[in-house]
Structures are given as structure tokens and as C-alpha cells.
Amino acid sequence: MIVKTLLAAIVAGLIAGVFMTAAQELRVTPLILHAEEFEGGEPAAEPAAAGHEEHSSLNAVSPLGKLLAFVSPITPAYAHEHEHEEEGGILFGMSRFSGTLLANLVTGAGFSLLLAGISLTIGHRITLANGALWGACGWLAVHMLPALGLPPELPGFPAADLGERQTWWALTVLLSAAGLYLLALRGELVAKVAGLVLIAAPHAYGAPQPLDISSNVPAVLGAEFAVAALATTLAFWIVLGVVSGFINDRVVKAG
Template identity: 30%
Template sequence: MLTRTLFIGLAAGAIAGAVAATVQATLMQPQIVQAEALEASQTMHDAAVHQVDDPSGGHTHPQSEEPSDDPLKRHLGTVIAIVCTAIGYGLILSSVIALSQRRGWRFGLLLGAVGFVSMQLAPALGAPPQPPGLPSYDVHVWQLWWLLAAGCTAAACLLVIDAVQVRRPAGLALCTALALLPHVVRPLFSAMGPLPEAGQLTSAFALSSFATSAVLWLSLGAVVGALHSRALSPS
């Protein structure tokens, strides 16, 4: 059972990651390249102004963290990162389905939707996706709040599924409070910057990020559920 669970997670992650990488290359990559070009031009402009203001020179910043200019190398790196991430999520979904003893692509698709809402959509309400070049804030505080939002939302979604199945209305109130908790305390995380406006959530970059993540999670859930169902079907 363990071997089957791991194999299904790996296979589904590779398939869903390849599909999501294709969507990412089509929708997001051109916007990232454009944003990086604007950021580089702004940096060169600021350096030129600094050189005029300070002819003595000053110090220079190393460029070791700059992305590669080779499009193929960048594309391969992005594909590998997305596939590895999808495999990690696939192992989690495969384990959940194996433990729940529920099979089929429909149940997998439901779990994929829970993953998308928990890992992407709900955290984006307080920390929307941003292209390169925008002001950056405390990344550690950002990650801490993301973990809080993702964990609370995932727990709330799973409790909703359970409450609906057993017809327990009181559980829905707990789920609602749990899902709202991260957003209620969001103003306390001032190091993350101001609360996002509606335009940030509906920008082209944010929508492309949502689309890529939705494709990854939904395809991942459906493939994991289908493979588990097929593995247990009589030959």
C-alpha cells in the first residue's frame, strides 16, 4: 500500500506539474520577463543617477542572484521547480486519499479544489501574487501568515466536507470562524505591508497565477483519485 501510494503521488505530480508548467510558460513567464526588464532598466537608471551624484564611485552590488539570461535554462529551471512542487503536493494528496479510503477522480478533484483554495486563493486575499520589481516586505512574516492562512483554510474546508456528510450545522459555524481567523488578524502583520486592494487581486499577473495554480491542483487531484481507483479495480 505504501509503495502504491508513493508511486501514485510521484506519477500524478509529474503529470500535473508538466501541465501546470505549460500554462505557466504561456501565461506568466512573458509577464515575469517584462517585469524583470522594467526592474533592470530602473536599476540602471538609479545607478546612473547615483554615479552623477557621487562621481567618486562608491560600491557596487554583486549580480550573483540575478536570473539567467538563457531562456532555455530559465525555462528548464522553472519546469523542474513546478514538477517537484507538484510531486510534493501529489504525495500529500495520495496519502490523504489512501487514508480516507475514498477513491475516484471526483473525490480527487474535490481534494484538488480544497488544495487550490487553501494554498493559493485564500492566502492571496492577504498576500497577493506580485511580479518582480514591486516593493518587498518582511518575507519571514509573509511566510508565517501564509502558513496560518493555508492551514486554517485547509482545516476549515475538510471540516466543511465532514459537517455536510454527517449533517452537523454547528460544525459549519466553526469552519467559518476558522477560515476567517487569518484575515481578521491580518492587520496585525504590519511587516507584510498594507492590505491588498481589489486591483491587485484582479491584475493580469494575479489572474495568471491563479489559473496556473488551479490547473496544477485540479489536474493533480483528478489524476491521483483516478490512479487510486484504477489501482484497486479488479484486473
């Protein structure tokens, strides 16, 4: 029974992951590729300046760098990895698309298991009727609320230290999820106030911000990308919630 419950969550996540890949190919990936053209114009930077290396727009673009970028089969997004990591490349030598598909499947199954895990531990089932709400709460906690401090960024955007951002992001997701639970599923007034405080706390503290916000990537692309990323993830979460609910209603219940 435990295995069946977990399998149901994984299947829902895989379905949502396939859906997400289609949505990304339509709306998000073109913007990433577009931004990489600008990012690719930047010269190889100092690996010592961790966190800021590929984000300075002050350095002149060397013609040699342009020529190399033009000749090289490696896309800029992958190329800049090699500045601070000696190994890179896509797992199993897959194409970029299949890598993205694989990552979406894994991420989808992961988020689906997390959602199911929360549902099981707090004892509120995900059903077809409330699946969209579950999904919307997942999106709020994992994407919308953290995005208030750290908007989805394109390759080549300026950003603060990676460790600080990941810590802030992970803590914000956890606090937002706990806050949403208190706000949505607890009746007491105290719990609702505590939920709001939990949700607001990371924003009152403030997300780590880059010192230098200049970038080669046009701001319009960034704006389009942020909206596209939030819209596709909202669709992903709603599909995930509804499919999870459907599977729970039909399959797990029947067993």
C-alpha cells in the same frame, strides 16, 4: 502497498507538474519576464534594509546601472539575489526553463503527496468522480484564500518582511485546509461554523503589508499576473485531483 500508494501520488504530481509548466510558459512566465525589465531599472539597494531593499521607486535610475543591466548576462531576478546572498545560480547549471520544469515537478509531487496524505489520514478516498473537488479544495487552501491577503506578486513588487509573510502564508494554508475539511466533510453544524471561523481567522488578523507600496512595475502587469497565477494554479490542482483519482481508481485498486 504503502509504497504503491505513495508512488501513485508522486506520478500524479509529476503529470500535473508537466502540465503546470506548459500553462506557466503560456500565461505566467511572459509576465514575469516583462516585470523584470522594470525591476532591472532599479539601482543596487542597501542590503541593510532587509525586505524592502529592491522595492523603492524613489531612487533615481543611474545610467551606469542601466548600462550594466544591459551588458550583464544575468537577468535582474537573479541579480538581485546576489545582494543579500553570496551564492546563487541555478542548480546543476540548468537553463531557466529546465529549472522551472524541475521545480514544478518537485512542487507537483509535493502537493500531490500532501493531498494523498490528507486523504489517507482522514479516510476519504480521492476518486475520478471527486478528484476535481479535491483539487478545487487544494487550490482554495493553498492559493485562493492566502491570495486574499498576499496576492501572487511579480518580481519587483513591494512586500513586507519575508519571514512574517511566510509565516502568515503557511499558517493561512494550514488553517484554510483544516477549515475546508470541517466545512466540507463534517456534518455537524458546530463543525461547519468552526470551519468558517478557521478560514476567516487569518484574514481578520491581517496579512503583513508593505509600508511603501510604490513600485516600478506597472499595476496592470500585476493585475494580469495575479489572475494568470490563480488561473494556472486552479488548472494545476484540478488536473492533479483528477489524475490522482484516475490513478487511484485504475492502478492502486487493481493491485
